[in-house]
Amino acid sequence: MIVFDQVNKYYGDFHVLKNINLTINKGEVVVVIGPSGSGKSTLLRCINRLETISEGSLSVNGLNVADKKTDINKLRRNIGMVFQHFHLYPHKTVLENIMLAPKKVLGQTDAEAKKIAQKYLEKVGIADKANSFPSQLSGGQQQRVAIARGLAMGPEIMLFDEPTSALDPEMIGEVLDVMKALAHEGMTMVVVTHEMGFAREVADRIVFMDEGKVLEEAIPAEFYANPREERARLFLSRILNH
Amino acid sequence: MDFAGAYTPDNIKFLLEGFWVTIQVAFVSIILSFIIGGLVGIIRYAKVPVLSQILAMIVETVRNLPLLLIIFFTYFALPEVRIKLEIIPAAIVALTIFESAMLSEVIRSGLKSVDKGQMEAARSSGLSYVQALIHIILPQALRRMVPPIVSQFISLLKDTSLAVVISLPELTHHGQIIYGQSQKFLIPILILVALMYFVVNYSLSIVAQRLELKRT
Ligand SMILES: Nc1ncnc2c1ncn2[C@@H]1O[C@H](COP(=O)(O)OP(=O)(O)O)[C@@H](O)[C@H]1O
Ligand SMILES: [Mg+2]
16 A cells, blocks of 8 residues: 655755555554654655655555655555644634645535534543534544544544654543554554554554664564564663663 | 814814725725735645745745835836836735735734644545645644734734825824924824824734733
């Protein structure tokens, strides 16, 4: 479903992604971990072309992401993205945040979009906040709205870039629970996170990145018990003793 | 000083007529500058190739010229190339050129002040660049831009008095005509002229403050 084939990316002289080969299948949950600056966000952002790759090929659902002829907005409809800092639209209510893209991109009527938005708000457990503004919500609630906003487009793939890193510890659980439920329903997910509990419970695979390279791919139990790479071992001991 | 002689009903009426011209000229220029400055600001924010570079050059040039020179230019120089403008249109064109350049910068920096993540969130949900601009970036930027835009408008209203040099029949000009009749009218008339500018501009800034308060 998502195929990186010999992908390289540079920011000027800086080689940020190095020879990435990675295949993510439909329904798979892949957790990406690695030290800060190792290229995890960049990898994720290439998938929906928030960043462009420099070399190699990257396809999503058979569509060539790098090709200028690919209708990028059509590709993006099918990929939801959740950011570390939520990026909800502060001038719109929760409901309007969720309804905007379905209305403008999919051409849904107000009533249709509203019905779908409410359905997803229920799903993430904050139906009562539909008419609040983002600034009136806690971090955990905002992130759940952001997830509902992504889901409302009916995507086949969801990307998460450190969705719980900006949250107070007591709110991490409520967001992870929503993500776990999504994983159990068979959503294809690529998640950058250091939450080991989440990875152990729902990830099919862990991808460990360091200095722009994918150093190791393994199933979670294997990876956490016995990482093959020295750097992965070092990294794990650091986040465990944290 | 002769307040009674200066403040005759005829004189006050004459000043108000001048002030009405000031307000009309300022109002038309404000609307035009907002449209043109808005477009220029958006084009430069969006970094439209070539066009945004050309506009950047023009904006920088205009911003670094005295408004007075631009007024001279539209009234005295344009006829040399067979573009003859009457006094009022010449004043409006000059003010619009100057104010559009100023406002385009206000609008561009307002757009730039919106968090980059807003555009990314909008684009990643499938919205086009233009849709993201219209629904996400512009509304947030506009709220932030209300105070600087209003202060720009206030300075435009005051700047209208510079058109006295081409005899635009506005408030300052009418004031000059009255105190031209007698030195004794000078101070009373200047006080009244100042009061008129002050009342309108001060009201505008109060409105701007209200809008700001409402937002927060
Ligand atoms: N727009 C950019 N221009 C230049 N360098 C960048 C840019 N974005 C990220 N980088 C650099 O690329 C590297 C990888 O960044 P990122 O993908 O955000 O890493 P991670 O998410 O793993 O922390 C970092 O060293 C970062 O400084
Ligand atoms: Mg990152």
